């Protein structure tokens with residue numbers, strides 16, 4: 001579908017990859033709902049994007065929070081044509097640490113936010129989108145999820161994170177197959193290493209080193225490059241049920 005005059009629900013839309021999608025889609029004539037935990041950054045971006053954007057405080061793991069955010073989106077913009085699931089957290093914890101086995105709580109938290117939160121939004125937004133009047137082609141909408149190359153090249157310390165992203169990879173095809181009857185496409189992007197606030201905690205030498213691990217281009221990915229792929233996925237109906245690595249050919253080392 002063309003993005004102009006369409007509405008997209010972007011989880012994690014207040015920062016990094018999600019915010020880049022919001023900016024590009026708004027600039028392209030779309031309307032965006034910034035569904036994010038962060039009131040400060042979410043409100044600031046909504047002010048920047050003016051009438052093209054609505055910020056709704058949202059916790060993707062909370063059913064009622066997502067339902068209320070989706071209703072706010074419909075109340076404000078009238079409908080919903082797509083979702084970009086960017087909400088997520090990073091994590092690094094060995095299975096056996098200095099003090100013994102890692103905590104189940106930390107593993108569960110990463111799975112809850114990254115995987116279950118993504119599924120929660122897919123199921124609730126998918127039901128709404130399935131009720132759209134279809135385009136001439138029969139398409140009613142598109143859902144884009146965010147995994148990670150860690151789903152395939154998980155490093156030491158990334159058991160929870162890789163499992164959460166591997167789950168997103170795993171559910172892409174079965175949901176695309178189910179949603180085909182509604183004319184809803186389901187795609188996943190698996191980014192390599194992108195220059196976002198998620199990496200903010202890393203010292204500069206570590207960031208430079210990560211970028212140099214990328215075969216080409218030897219640098220961190222830019223959020224606008226992720227956004228450009230997301231926009232293309234929305235516009236290209238033949239992209240469905242697939243996971244696209246966006247990573248400069250990096251294959252993460254064990255650690």
Ligand SMILES: NC(=O)c1ccc[n+]([C@@H]2O[C@H](COP(=O)([O-])OP(=O)(O)OC[C@H]3O[C@@H](n4cnc5c(N)ncnc54)[C@H](O)[C@@H]3O)[C@@H](O)[C@H]2O)c1
Pocket residue numbers: 011012013014015016017018035036037038058059060061086087088089090113114117146147148149190191192193194195196197198199
């Ligand atoms: N930056 C990278 O190198 C990289 C690589 C691979 C995958 N990813 C994935 O891309 C996605 C976006 O990451 P980013 O780099 O833009 O990070 P980021 O930290 O800049 O943005 C993530 C956003 O998600 C929001 N968020 C976190 N938990 C939430 C929840 N429960 N409900 C709603 N919003 C929540 C945060 O408030 C934040 O605004 C994440 O899923 C991340 O795992 C990032």
Ligand SMILES: C[C@]12CC(=O)[C@H]3[C@@H](CCC4=CC(=O)CC[C@@]43C)[C@@H]1CC[C@@H]2C(=O)CO
Pocket residue numbers: 089090091092148149150161191192193194198199201202
């Ligand atoms: C984003 C990614 C995986 C992570 O979670 C880490 C991040 C580098 C900075 C980090 C330091 C930590 O102590 C916690 C984990 C993390 C946020 C990694 C850069 C690329 C990794 C990725 O997902 C590759 O696709």
